């Protein structure tokens with residue numbers, strides 16, 4: 342039996358990386374999908390792939406930090422499927438740089454995309470979930486909420502805020518059947534880290550760093566992260582809310 346049979350899931354940042362991998366996994370598990378991203382070409386690509394697999398999927402292109410985008414997405418989900426069972430708030434950005442020269446505009450973008458977009462989405466989907474008497478929200482945080490390095494102040498602050506937002510929503514709506522959890526991935530093999538690899542001088546330069554920081558000894562795949570999201574999205578995790586699930590190959594356990 343598919344683990345998300347008859348469930349409707351919104352996934353943001355679905356055109357690439359973790360969002361894309363999770364969308365493919367959710368479709369395999371019977372979910373009906375609403376995929377969101379600002380990358381129109383990437384969104385078309387995952388859409389075509391899923392349609393070829395006979396998945397139920399609609400897409401919405403836009404910037405998730407804008408209230409208008411979120412409103413369009415939620416309307417699309419309700420008009421298409423009549424319900425919203427799962428939201429995976431996953432779109433994120435990671436502009437880095439020394440704090441002293443870090444542009445205020447970059448700080449605002451990180452907070453808008455990584456945190457405000459989740460607030461906007463939760464605000465609009467929670468009333469539907471309360472009406473249905475159930476719903477599962479999963480937010481993407483990061484190990485960098487608590488472990489960090491120079492130049493990641495804005496990113497780490499945004500990911501710590503995601504944990505706070507997650508716990509707040511969990512305690513506010515637990516009695517009404519709405520669960521809210523977050524995942525904290527470590528190194529994951531996605532285009533976001535291809536940029537980090539370029540900055541480090543190539544992937545081969547990055548591997549010893551990954552090995553040192555993440556006892557698993559390698560990056561996680563997007564599918565491995567997707568399975569953690571799948572657990573939190575499914576009814577199997579019905580007593581789990583307010584948690585931060587580390588998918589980090591023991592990175593947060595290591596000294």
Ligand code: NAD
Nearest residue numbers: 354357358359378379404405432433483526528529531533
């Ligand atoms: P990615 O760059 O491969 O994918 C991110 C997706 O989000 C892209 O398709 C991008 O177009 C989309 N996006 C970015 N800003 C957007 C906006 N304003 N509106 C709509 N879409 C937008 O990156 P990823 O590694 O898959 O990252 C997904 C999430 O996982 C992010 O929140 C990231 O911070 C988090 N994360 C990643 C890692 C990692 O190692 N890759 C580790 C921990 C946490």
